[in-house]
Amino acid sequence: MTDEPMADDTPFLSVDLARLDRNLTAVADRARELGIDLRPHAKTHKCAQLARRQIDSGAVGLTVATIGEAEAFADALAPTVSDLFIAYPLWVTEHKGARLRSLARRTRLRLAIDSVAGARQLAAVLADVPVEVVVEVDSGQHRTGVVADKAGALARAADDLGLHVVGVFTFPGHGYGPGPARRRAADDEFEALTQAARSLRDNGIDPVVRSGGSTPTIGFASAEVLTEIRPGVYPFNDAxxxxxxxxxxxxxxxxxxxxxxxxxxxxxxxxxxxxxxxxxxxxxxxxxxxxxxxxxxxxxxxxxxxxxxxxxxxxxxxxxxxxxxxxxxxxxxxxxxxxxxxxxxxxxxxxxxxxxxxxxxxxxx
Amino acid sequence: MTDEPMADDTPFLSVDLARLDRNLTAVADRARELGIDLRPHAKTHKCAQLARRQIDSGAVGLTVATIGEAEAFADALAPTVSDLFIAYPLWVTEHKGARLRSLARRTRLRLAIDSVAGARQLAAVLADVPVEVVVEVDSGQHRTGVVADKAGALARAADDLGLHVVGVFTFPGHGYGPGPARRRAADDEFEALTQAARSLRDNGIDPVVRSGGSTPTIGFASAEVLTEIRPGVYPFNDAxxxxxxxxxxxxxxxxxxxxxxxxxxxxxxxxxxxxxxxxxxxxxxxxxxxxxxxxxxxxxxxxxxxxxxxxxxxxxxxxxxxxxxxxxxxxxxxxxxxxxxxxxxxxxxxxxxxxxxxxxxxxxx
Structure with a gap:
């Protein structure tokens, strides 16, 4: 049912490059239209070749999920890609802290917090290291993240601990559902980020970064609150x-x-x-x-x-x-x-x- | 909640060696009591160290799912392990055939068929190679395999094509279910293998090998029909x-x-x-x-x-x-x-x- 030349024994994963490039361009154009940054999640592809194509199509940097992913991309892409966001509320042990310090010497680095305890761990091992920190907000997936109106108090506490808080982020993962789920999750994201940004301002911190987005909600993204989207799946798509x-x-x-x-x-x-x-x-x-x-x-x-x-x-x-x-x-x-x-x-x-x-x-x- | 020394950053997979060895011994003892062969499925662990322990505990050889797994174990374990069964109805292309021929020079090899078309492919590329062939029987999982009473006709056709048919096998995968599912799947396996063995005899082929078993059905295995069990999960177990x-x-x-x-x-x-x-x-x-x-x-x-x-x-x-x-x-x-x-x-x-x-x-x- 396909006449593709068989480079390998089945099964194997195959990429259609023309479709991939079309997908990359479509989302990059959408971000440009909105006037917001595109920071694709590289956990989807984990490939240097694909990350380079994303940067070439206009992405400002990459999102990753783990320190290990950040290390892989920092090594493979320097100096093309030097702006990585680990979008995960890491519990930073001494050894993970050492890895983060090493990373911060090689790339611009943004980290996430969603608790005072987590912020304290981070501050203890990275006090003297120039990393940006963003507060994770729960916009309805109920996984990690703080309730939107508590974001400011956490940002305030982190700032007091010496961390450089630059904003808020959320993942509207509850948009993975049939019917109106995508639209509703985008609405929830809008509301949560708006409220969280206000909460930061109320605590004397400027929410310069307001990051959200996912592949299913790209079509509903609003530049009224978002400064950045982080879709992952869009280069390939899936069932x-x-x-x-x-x-x-x-x-x-x-x-x-x-x-x-x-x-x-x-x-x-x-x-x-x-x-x-x-x-x-x-x-x-x-x-x-x-x-x-x-x-x-x-x-x-x-x-x-x-x-x-x-x-x-x-x-x-x-x-x-x-x-x-x-x-x-x-x-x-x-x-x-x-x-x-x-x-x-x-x-x-x-x-x-x-x-x-x-x-x-x-x-x- | 654990005082295990942290060898690595979390998350990682950790093995409890005392429990593992206890599990290996229990199933090896069970096979010995039944007087049947134990040929563990190595797809579960994919580790040379664990395969060696299984052989040391009394296993006659290993089961694997793919040519690639067979290659890995043939390379890593020679000459300790030199008896591998690829329990999968491979569609043998020319390139896969070349890999199988190379494998057959390094290890005793048993392969599976569940269609005349598949047997023809196998015979075409392995006509002159001394491999054993077993017929896969569907005992109720309804995945691959032939209906039990058609096993003899397929074995006959394969024999006519020059393949060396030594018996039948099944996987009672429908035993993965609550309540009576394990017991029922073991009963179905008993019936399917008994009927398939008869069907081979009726076609003039001696069903020397009658292989079945899975971790959930070990307790119900019957030496009345089985000559071999192929559990995979038992070294580790899982949720x-x-x-x-x-x-x-x-x-x-x-x-x-x-x-x-x-x-x-x-x-x-x-x-x-x-x-x-x-x-x-x-x-x-x-x-x-x-x-x-x-x-x-x-x-x-x-x-x-x-x-x-x-x-x-x-x-x-x-x-x-x-x-x-x-x-x-x-x-x-x-x-x-x-x-x-x-x-x-x-x-x-x-x-x-x-x-x-x-x-x-x-x-x-």
Whole structure:
């Protein structure tokens, strides 16, 4: 079902470069229209080649989730990328503190806090280091972050501890849901950041940075409050974004190339399982991913090396792929899929496929 | 909540060696009592050190899921381990065929078929190579495998193609379910293998190998039909096995060591997410894993670097860990957790922790 040259044995993850570049341009243009900064989350791709393309398309720097990701990008991209935000309320032990001090010598560094205890840890190990700090605000996902109207008190406490607080950020993760969820999460983000910014001002701190955004909420982003967006998934998109309606099938730029190994009637089994596409399966999704070529087929179950895919009972038999056929599976969540492979295969129009090392794969700490 | 010396920054995967060895011995003893072979599935651990311990405890060889896993173990363990079964109905392209031919020169090799088309591919590239072939039978999971009474016809066709068919195998994966599921899956396995063996005999082929088993069904394995079991998870166990009742909390030998980064009332957030414990979450599980120390706490949601954990509303506040506390999280599915890290940390009673490289990590093809 694809005539792509087989650079490797299946399964492997393959990138469509034309689609990728189109996705990068679309979001960079959107940020420019809004007049706000784009700081893409690099946890999605973990690739130096992709980070460079994001910077070239206009990103001001990168967002990462861990110290390890920051180290990987600081090493691989210097001096092109020298502005990293670790968007996570780290608990900074002495050893993590030493790693952060080393990082701060190599790159501009922004860190996150969401408690006075966390701020105290940070201040203890980074007192003399020039890092920016932002307060994480819970805008409705109820994961980490403080309630918006408490942001100022935390910022005040951090400032008193000697930290350089520059603003607030949130992740409207509850926008990952069907129907009105995206719009509502964007509204919640607007309200939470507005309130948090006011709370900082009330405590004598200027909220210069008001950072938010996610791939599903980009379309609803408002420059009235946001100074920066941090979408991650948009270069590749995935089955979640497809089902949320935040992209179309033509915008999917990464797939698992897999081989059909079994067929019984309208059921097929392919050799891509949870060890290459990830096991993510939110309740609102139709299955464990999608076949790019067959939008009505459902990925009904996933084992480590099998995806079981059911076609509609009245699907034309001749259109159901037989064993040996190559197909393209769209992962539900591209960030966890990429984290399972050592490199992404990037077919080129002329000549052999490019190979992009996933430099921050497994960088969990 | 643990006084383990912190060899590494959290999160990381840690192995309890005493528990591991106890688990290895228990299952090896069980196979010996039954008088059948133990051929553990190495996809669970992907570690040479652990495979050696399994062989030392009495295993006859290893089961693997992919050619890549077979290559990793053939290279790392020669000549200790020289008997590998790739328990997967591979679609053997020319390139995969070349890899299998190379493997067959280094190790005794057993391969799987579940269709005449697949057998034809295999025969075309391995006609002159001494490999054993077994027919995969569907005992009720409805993934790959043939219906039991068709096993003989397939074995006959494969034999006619020049393949050396030695028996049948099945995976009773539908035993992963609450209540009577384990017992029923073991019964289904018994019936399917009995019927498939008869079907082979009816077609003039001796079913010397009758291989089955999984960690949840070990307790119900019957030597009346089985000649071999292939459990994978038993060295470590995990939250799925705990909730199925096929192990106790004291049998859990692998945990993600994580740090609490946030607390709001009875909710905490730790720094182990789906990128270190995997996103596996069958509908019958209570959550996305467990806290080893707090059996009543529920892992209600999982992001890439966050697990959100809710304690019961009336849980003593003093027993809810504050930010900075180290906890042990039990993954739902240990096979996908191990596949996310480059090494397992193995604390030693005397001296520094051992480090076991996950040599077949990401070996999907």
């Amino acid at each position: 979640q974004q497809l089902e949320l309606g935040s992209c179309t099938a033509d915008d999917v730029a990464l797939t698992a190339i897999a081989t059909v190994v079994h067929r019984s009637g309208t059921r097929i089994v392919i050799d891509a399982g949870s060890k290459i596409v990830g096991a993510d399966r939110p309740a609102w999704t139709s299955g464990f991913g999608r076949l790019l070529e067959a939008p009505t087929a459902v990925v009904t179950s996933l084992s480590e090396h099998h995806a079981v895919i059911d076609f509609p009972i009245d699907h034309p038999a001749v259109l159901i792929p037989d064993p040996g056929t190559t197909v393209r599976m769209v992962p539900n969540h591209v960030c966890t899929a990429v984290n399972l492979v050592d490199e992404l295969i990037v077919p080129m129009a002329d000549g052999p496929a490019d190979r992009w090392p996933v430099i921050a794969r497994g960088a969990n700490s | 799925q096995q705990l909730e199925l009742g096929s192990c106790t909390a004291d049998d859990v030998a692998l945990t993600a060591i994580a740090t609490v980064v946030h607390r709001s009332g009875t909710r905490i957030v730790i720094d182990a997410g789906s990128k270190i414990v995997g996103a596996d979450r069958p509908a019958w599980t209570s959550g996305f894993g467990r806290l080893l120390e707090a059996p009543t706490a529920v892992v209600t949601s999982l992001s890439e670097h966050h697990a959100v954990i809710d304690f019961p509303i009336d849980h003593p506040a003093v027993l809810i860990p504050d930010p900075g506390t180290t906890v042990r999280m039990v993954p739902n599915h240990v096979c996908t957790a191990v596949n996310l890290v480059d090494e397992l940390i193995v604390p030693m009673a005397d001296g520094p922790a051992d480090r076991w490289p996950v040599i077949a990590r990401g070996a999907n093809s």
